[in-house]
Structures are given as structure tokens and as C-alpha cells.
Amino acid sequence: MAYRHAVSVCAGVQLVLTGPFELRLHGVIATLRRAWLMVPCRRGSVEVGRSREGYGVGGISYAPPVNDSDIDGSSQRDDGYWEMLAGQAPDETGFPVRPPAGSDPQASAMPTGEPKTPRAPVHLDGDELFGELADTFGYGAFRPGQQEVIEAALSGVDCLAVMPTGSGKSLTYQLAARLIGGTTLVVSPLIALMKDQVDAAVEMGISATFINSSIEFEERSQRIARLKGGEYELVYVAPEGLGASLGSVLDEADVRLIAVDEAHCISQWGHDFRPAYRQLVHLKSRFGVPVLALTATATQRVRGDIASQLDLVDPLVVQTSFFRPNLKLHVYKKGKHGDTQIRVKDYIGKICASRRGESGIVYTLSRKSAESTAQYLRSLGIRAAAYHAGLDAETRTAVQDDFIRDETNVVCATVAFGMGIDKSNVRFVIHRDMPKSLEGYYQEIGRAGRDGLDSDCFLFYSWADVIQLERMVSVGDDESSQRRHIRRMYDHAESEACRHATIAAYFGEWIEPCGSSCDQCADLGSELHEAPTPRAAKASKERKQELPAGARDLFEELRTLRRRLAGDRQLPAYMVFNDATLREMATALPSNHDELLAINGVGAKKIETYGDEFLAAIEEWLSR
Ligand SMILES: [Zn+2]
Secondary structure, eight states: OOEEEEEEEOTTOEEEEESSEEEEETTEEEEESSOEEEEEOOSEEEEEEEBTTBEEETTEEEOOOSSGGGOOSSOSOOSSHHHHHHOSSOOTTSSOOOOOTTSSGGGGGSOOOSOOOOOOOOOOOTTHHHHHIIIIIOOSSOOTTHHHHHHHHHTTOOEEEEOOTTSOHHHHHHHHHHHHOSEEEEEOSOHHHHHHHHHHHHHTTOOEEEESTTSOHHHHHHHHHHHHTTOOSEEEEOGGGGTSTHHHHHHHSOEEEEEETTGGGGOTTSSSOOGGGGGGGGHHHHHOSOEEEEESOOOHHHHHHHHHHTTOSSOEEEEOOSOOTTEEEEEEESEEETTEEEOHHHHHHHHHHTTTTSEEEEEOSSHHHHHHHHHHHHHTTOOEEEEOTTSOHHHHHHHHHHHHTTSSOEEEEOTTSOTTOOOTTEEEEEESSOOSOHHHHHHHHTTSOTTSSOEEEEEEEOHHHHHHHHHTOOOSTTHHHHHHHHHHHHHHHHOOSOHHHHHHHHTTOOOOOOSSSBTTTSOOOOTTTSOOOHHHHHHHHHHHHTOOHHHHHHHHHHHHHHHHHHHHTTOOHHHHOOHHHHHHHHHHOOOSHHHHHTSTTOOHHHIIIIIHHHHHHHHHHHTO
16 A cells, blocks of 8 residues: 655755655655665655554654545645754855844844954963863863863854753863853853852852842942952853843953853744843854853754854854763653553652652643642652742742752652753653653753763653643744644654654754663663562662662762761752762772872862862771
8 A cells, every 4th residue: 555645855954764664766665664764865855655553754753644534645744844954044154144133122132332353262282171171070081072162162263062961061161261261251041040050160169150130239249340350260141131231341351251051042943932042142243252152952943043143153063962871761651551551640659759869850731730749749758849930939949949959859840940950960850741842852851860870751641731732832923833843742752763863863963773761772671560669669770770789888878978068068969079970989989089089070179178078988988
């Protein structure tokens, strides 16, 4: 039977096809069963036939249509999806052309001043970069992409870094700031989190502060005076702040690099558009310094938008892989799942109970279900709290702080929660309901496992979620785009292709099926299929984290010590050392400063502040 769909493609686009299906290209018909194929195409159409199990294009498999009359031979996607994959009407630089200045009323809100002459590049001797990396951050090697980004900043080149959460984005501008001298301005969207970002930098011995509307007048004046005096290596500001009185102060400061964090917020094509980001348009010409735009998630369209909105000049685009193998992706359809009836509430309870004491986030569609889920978890003795826009600001801040400081283990939240939270030890993320886009889903699961340790991501979904999400679609220009995102997310959940490969393909990256980190490629041994007693579930989790029994006890003791030290200094525990660093200590058993310094995540400032206490704890444990 030859059911056929024609798919329009743009010149140069590479279709990624996932089987099984029949493919007819230039008159040749091939039947592909669970195969992957990349086809470079000229403008035209490719016909994709259907076999019994479905058919797929673009890395995303579709469920077969309900009946044959749904297949009409016309294009499955006439919604611009393929044009999006191929990029938007690029100009000669490969990026879309920005609308003329003045077409956006927000764009002129920031004073432009006289454009400055670009500063001379910073020349480094060979070992300086690595020396500073080891000294300040305690790492012996860069993670992928970091070195390229830092070197671009030092040589005065603009850079667009698309690096997934957990790949060490903030290290790039922190290290560049130290090496480049003067002050680095960090534009960050979330005022509530600036204090934590600054605390983390200060813990590493970097001189940093933030200036925003939350600060008292007197304190603000002092910080501004120190900024003018060149005392800060890093200054965090909100985009709104640049248009206000702070704007003129910055002209007097020795700004040498500008880092725009969460840069996707500048694009209305992204999932987190913030109008205030449009005020950043004249940053480049105003300061005459390199601009480093950073984001964890950006489709090609969003990338182009960031580059043009920020006026980046021949930017170096650094993109590291979207594949994060330490995120184990589990997907469950609500209702029947094979022989198992999925009752979401029970399963969330089991997942959280078997990870007692560990940090997790449960995302829900409604405030009501955030509340009821949190209440249910508390009834199981789990330290859980709800977080949503219906709570007052004070409560929200308290929930966030408690979570960051490990006082609360599980936060049940609407999507309002989590952006910018740089908490390294989130061990699981659960979507109680289907999120409204694949981009949002990836952003949310990305909050797990930032320390690189294995973390589980559970997605529960149903067609009813699609209906409910479509009811929530806001009326306006992008109504059809919102609906498209919802359907694409559903396609992803239903797909039999590798979850990681599908997500990567959505962002324009081609990877092999992951083989071990998703429920399509491997048996992840989820407790949902076992008869989970807390003991059995715990055993399976411990097996996964692979710490020898003795080391595990010491690890727990070091965690206790960390909690005490963090409490004394009123810091989140992970800012002292993250879990990965403590695990390494528990296995390497350092006995002096040099050995301690060899551990990843231990820098000079950390040794000075905490070194002796951790060495003493290890020595004491060994002498028992
Ligand atoms: Zn996979």
C-alpha cells in the first residue's frame, strides 16, 4: 500500500528521516525499517510513504492518521516548519536582517551616546588561561566550547554561545572577566537570582556585585562608587537597569566585556520573550566592547534573531551538543501503558519517595495541581512545597530559597519556576502534564543534573493535556505557532525514535541514537515497572550512581559537613562544593592541600576557606 505525503523542503536543508516508512526519491522507492537517513535536498519535494507503524520526517515520527482520508497527498507541514529549519531569509552574513531601527518602540529606550572605538585584543601567554582555570575554578580542563568562547572574548570578537544547561556557560564570562581586566557587565533577566549568582562568584574569589531595583538607595550609591573605582570584575544588571540612571554611570566605568545571559529572551521566536531585552540593541556600539550572548536553547531562527538584535559583528557561533547523556529520559502515557495502569499521582509519590532527601522539581499545568501534588507529597513525609504565580512574591522567594538551600526537597511548580536557578544537585524533574513546547521541555529537564551526575526526567502526557493546552493558547499573532509547538511536543512523546536524538534534531543537531539514556534505546529500570518497595528502589538508584560502599558513607559525612559550613555562611550547600566534587573527594581521599587542589571543583579560594575542615573530616574518617 503506498500512502504518500509530499513534504516541501528548502534548498540546502537536510532531512532527517526516521523509519520505518517507504521513501520515494527521484523515482526510487526504498522501504526503511528503523533506519536513519540524511538526505541533502534541492528545493522540491520528497515523498514519504507510510508503513504499518507510522512514518517520520525531520527526526520526529508521526502517529499514523486516524483514517486514510486524512492522507490527501498534500504537504504535511505547510506551516513554515521546514523554512524554519533552513533558517530565515538570511542575508550575506547568514543571519536574518534586523528590522530598521525605530520600528520597535522598545529599541530606542536606551541612551546610545557616542559609539566607542573597539579596544585592543588581550594577548595571553599559553599557560595563563589554564592556570587561571585551575586556580580560580579548580578544573584541569575545559568543557566543550568553553575555551573557544573565552578566546573570542579576549580577542575582541563577538560570540554567540549556545550551550546546554550544565555545560558551564557562566564559567566562560567569569574567566574572561578575570583575564580581560576592567569590569564585565552581565545582563541577566532575573533580579531574584542575582544575589545567588554573585555569591557563587564571590565564593570562588571573584570580585562581583549586582545593581538592581531591589537595592536600598545608600547601598546602591556605594556599589556605584566602587564600580566607578574599578573594584568589580563582574557586575550583574537587569536589562531594564541599562535604560535608567545606571546607564550613564556605566559610561564612566571601565567596561571591557558584555555578557548577555539567557539571550534567547531577546527573540520573540523563543519561548521566553522579554520585551526589556529589546533595550539591549545599542549595547555593542555604545561600549565598543565584545558582546558575548549566551543561551541554553535556541533554534536556528532564534539564534539569527539574537545575533541581529544585539548587533553582533561577525559573531563566532559556538554550539555544543544538546545531548546530555546524564539525563535519563522516561516518557509515560497517562492511562494504559502496556499492561500497567499509570496513575500519575501514585507514581510521582513513588518516584519522590524512592529519592527521599534528594532535590527534584515536579512541573504541573495548573496551580491547583501544583498545590495538590505538594500536599500529597507532604502526606508521604516528603519535604515538598508548591510554587506558582498565584502565590505572593514573599512566599515564592521563600520557596525558592528553601529549595536552593536544600530545606525543601521537592518543588511542585507551574512553568514559572526554575529559570536561572543554578542549583547543581537537582536529581530529578517530573512533568506531571505535557509541557507546551519541546523547547520548554528541554529547558525544564535541563535543570536536572547540572553537576554531570545521572538524573532522571519523567514525562507524563496524554491527549487530554493537548486539549487543555490548546484551550490555554492566547489569542494573537502567534496563535498558530503556539498550537504547532503543542502538537510537536505530543509528536515527541508519541515517537518511537530516540528521545535525545529527536530533541537534538529539533535544535538542528544530528546525533546517533543515545543507546543508553532514554526509554526508547534502553531499559532504564524505572521503578514504575517494578513493584516498588522503598528499599528496592533505593538499591537500583545506588547501583546507578556507582559509589563503593565505604566511599558512600564518607560522602554522606562530607555532605553533612558541607551543610553545616553552608549554614554558617548562609549559603546554598552546593556553593561550598557540589555533589560531584564531594564524590571525588570521597573516593580520592586527599590528605593535603595539593591533593585536594587536584580534585575537580576545588580552587585556591575554596581551599583557603574550606580546605582544612574537609581534610580533617577525611583524616578523621580514615583513622576510625
Ligand atoms: Zn535514546
